[in-house]
Every structure is written in C-alpha cells, then in structure tokens.
Amino acid sequence: MNATTGVMSLYTLRGISSRLRAYFLHLIWPSSCEVCGRIGESLCESCRQERIRREAESDKARGFYRIFTSDIITREFDNVTVYSALYYHDIHVKTVIHKFKEEGRRDMGHPLGVCMARAFGETEADYIIPAPLRMNSERMYNQTSELAKGMCDYWGVELLDVSERTRERPHQMRLGASDRRNNIAPDDFKFMRDIRGLRVALVDDVCTTGYTLMAFAEACRLAGAKVICAYTLSSTNR
C-alpha cells in the first residue's frame, strides 16, 4: 500500500464515521440541514460552504470587503483580550456602522460577521456568545447576534445566544468616563442554559472603555465557561 492509498482510506473511514455519528445523533436528537434536509446537522457542511460563498459575493457587491484588512486591533483588559476588526473613527468604517446600526440594516449583520471572522483568521473557541441587548434598549433586535451568526457560519462553531441582561442601565455612551465603570457588573448578565466547561468567545459590536466586555467575561467565568477572548466589529481606540 503506497502513501496515497493510506491517506485515501483513512479519509474515507473518517467520512463514514462522521456520517454514522450524525445518523446516530439524529436518532437521539432529530435535526436536519435547514437548506437541503440532510439529516444530522442544522446546517450541513456543503450548504454552509455555499452560504459563505454567496455571502462573500454579496458583501463584495455592498462594498464591505474594502473596509476590512488584516490589521486587527488588540486591546488587553484585566480579564479579557479584545480583538477588533475595524477602527471606529475611520470615516469609511463610520459610514458602514451607521448604516448597520442607525438605519436598521439588519441584513448587513451576517455578511459583516463573515468579514470579521475572515479578518480574525481563526478562533480557539468552540462557541460564540453575543453580548445581550440592554434591557431598556430601543432597538428591535440584537445587532450583535447578527454579527455572531455570520462569524459562526464562517468558522463552523456554535452560536450560543443565551445571555440576557438582568437590570436596566443607562447607555454607556451617555455617561462620563468615571461613571461608566460603575454602570455595569457581572450580575447584569444571566444565562439561559448551562455553559459550564465550554470554551467561549464573546462578541460585541463596539469596544469603547472595555467595561461591558470585562463584566460580561467575568459573568461567563462565574457561570463556569472558559473565556478564550472577545471579538468586536470596531474599537474606538487603537
């Protein structure tokens, strides 16, 4: 047996065993691909690849890809490292973020998330947890969840949209620098499922002072998760 046949048979074996595993998982916990109906996964690998390819084309058409580079902003906080794909004050970035956030362009969330994941390269996390909306937010949906969906589809990791806020707080942006730290605490977050032992990455739309992500990271740790890092679309500092 030469090396090529060896690799081939190993590859085939792996293919069969993962399909068998998917089949048995389906018996216990029925699920099928939301696109093609193939059993075992909520989105099968080929449909996931096809979705990413289509997203890449549509984000080109929308011009997103031009604002993303491999220059990632890295900020170290007390208990979490935050990676940001874009510099918030860049004029082109501001235009895109304004469209996404202020003009309610929900459809931009997923492709922006795909662009983020591609810019970050790869992740050590197995799960992505988006930061929840503020309780008294005037927004109709959580934009961060939309970003997280795009990142999960690109990386093939699982979305855990399981966190909620526990109390109303004024918007961080409306407070002075000294009040912001006291405006958020780990017990501002609760989790709708058990996240003990999971390797998670946090996602938020913007990193300003880092206080929200620090409190959220602490909340995840107190709930038993291993926090790998946090990702944000943009950062106000670099």
Ligand SMILES: [Zn+2]
């Ligand atoms: Zn499929």
